Amino acid sequence: MHLIINKIKQKFEQTFQEKPLIIRAPGRVNLIGEHTDYNDGFVLPAAINKAIYIGLSKRQDDQIHLVSIDLDESFTGRVQVLEQNDQHWTLYILGVVQQLQKAGLKVGGFNLVFSGDIPLGAGLSSSAALECGVAFGLNELFALGLERVQMVKMAQAAENEFVGVKCGIMDQFASMMGKKNFVIQLDCRSLDYTYNPIEMEGIDIVLFDSCVSHSLASSEYNTRRQQCEQGVKLIREKYPQVKTLRDATQDMLDELVKDQDPVVYRRCRYVVQENRRLLEGCEDLKRGDVAAFGQKMYETHTGLSKNYEVSCPELDFLIDCVKDQPGVLGARMMGGGFGGCTINLVKKEAIQDLISEVSAKYEAHTGKKPKVYVAQTEAGVGIVHETEGAVVHS
Numbered sequence: 001m002h003l004i005i006n007k008i009k010q011k012f013e014q015t016f017q018e019k020p021l022i023i024r025a026p027g028r029v030n031l032i033g034e035h036t037d038y039n040d041g042f043v044l045p046a047a048i049n050k051a052i053y054i055g056l057s058k059r060q061d062d063q064i065h066l067v068s069i070d071l072d073e074s075f076t077g078r079v080q081v082l083e084q085n086d087q088h089w090t091l092y093i094l095g096v097v098q099q100l101q102k103a104g105l106k107v108g109g110f111n112l113v114f115s116g117d118i119p120l121g122a123g124l125s126s127s128a129a130l131e132c133g134v135a136f137g138l139n140e141l142f143a144l145g146l147e148r149v150q151m152v153k154m155a156q157a158a159e160n161e162f163v164g165v166k167c168g169i170m171d172q173f174a175s176m177m178g179k180k181n182f183v184i185q186l187d188c189r190s191l192d193y194t195y196n197p198i199e200m201e202g203i204d205i206v207l208f209d210s211c212v213s214h215s216l217a218s219s220e221y222n223t224r225r226q227q228c229e230q231g232v233k234l235i236r237e238k239y240p241q242v243k244t245l246r247d248a249t250q251d252m253l254d255e256l257v258k259d260q261d262p263v264v265y266r267r268c269r270y271v272v273q274e275n276r277r278l279l280e281g282c283e284d285l286k287r288g289d290v291a292a293f294g295q296k297m298y299e300t301h302t303g304l305s306k307n308y309e310v311s312c313p314e315l316d317f318l319i320d321c322v323k324d325q326p327g328v329l330g331a332r333m334m335g336g337g338f339g340g341c342t343i344n345l346v347k348k349e350a351i352q353d354l355i356s357e358v359s360a361k362y363e364a365h366t367g368k369k370p371k372v373y374v375a376q377t378e379a380g381v382g383i384v385h386e387t388e389g390a391v392v393h394s
């Protein structure tokens with residue numbers, strides 16, 4: 001972390017001859033609650049200790065100067081003229097400026113240098129981190145007076161509208177609102193949220209990146225959404241108060257969907273079970289019972305693989321590999337499916353052996369070496385204060 005911050009300071013001083021304000025914006029994991037967001041259900045993300053660091057300063061003119069250290073690219077534009085361009089990474093930043101302007105806020109010219117250690121495109125939400133960090137940084141720089149939740153919504157809108165990715169709100173919410181040693185229980189319908197403690201003493205979050213992404217992902221995603229809507233439609237014939245699967249029960253599905261459409265039934269049952277599992281899992285965490293919570297992660301994986309059918313052989317293999325290993329409390333595929341990472345809760349002393357064993361098995365089985373990331377929960381977006389070498393977040 002110090003290394004990245006030093007790199008930013010150096011680059012900033014060299015490029016702009018001044019010292020920047022530095023913001024840290026974390027990536028996130030989601031412990032349980034997959035494919036529940038668009039059904040108005042619950043998710044359970046946490047911010048992690050992998051982040052994007054952003055150095056910022058005001059300019060006297062109306063120009064925007066951006067430098068990506070990791071991509072070794074720079075960009076110059078103007079605050080009044082926010083345009084699409086083929087430097088994709090700039091869209092996450094300009095999109096946030098656009099949202100601030102849409103809200104009637106005055107953003108002047110600024111310099112920005114950034115770098116990070118969230119792997120890009122691995123499902124740890126480097127994009128949301130970038131958007132949230134920029135929103136938070138500009139809010140500080142220009143004293144815009146925004147609340148965190150307002151910035152969450154703007155960051156999501158930036159990705160939806162300027163980048164053109166129809167993401168939900170979880171990623172930005174986690175990056176902005178995270179707390180160390182807590183998971184966020186977020187109600188995707190009302191955006192009500194509560195923090196649940198997660199006892200991570202002696203446990204790390206290990207992510208195995210399958211390094212595959214099957215092209216099925218987006219068409220199957222759309223099909224799943226339609227199947228969920230189909231289930232709701234069947235239920236509403238008798239129970240009009242059911243607006244989304246969030247409101248449905250297993251009994252309703254058994255009564256009205258099971259015989260009508262067995263495939264839709266299996267999809268909907270997974271979602272109804274997943275919401276319940278998440279709420280029960282939060283009770284486990286409140287009791288400090290991470291082992292019971294971990295068992296539920298395995299159940300989630302089974303549901304996603306067998307009933308929701310969004311897993312793939314590589315992800316299933318990674319789960320099979322860890323299932324009976326010592327020190328593994330729970331594991332599941334994470335994200336939309338058809339590739340990406342598995343998330344594993346692992347006792348620290350077991351991690352090195354687990355990584356060696358799983359990596360070797362995965363490579364022998366698929367011909368690919370998995371990438372591995374080890375993470376902890378961490379606070380959400382904040383300013384990096386450096387006092388006598390110690391780094392403090394606020």
Ligand code: ADP
Binds near residue numbers: 070090117120125
């Ligand atoms: P994810 O959010 O899962 O990491 P996305 O595809 O949504 O993956 O976002 C990744 C994109 O975000 C990158 O292609 C890049 O444009 C931008 N990005 C994220 N982190 C960085 C970084 N450190 N440097 C430059 N661009 C970044």
Ligand code: MG
Binds near residue numbers: 125126127128
């Ligand atoms: Mg993203």
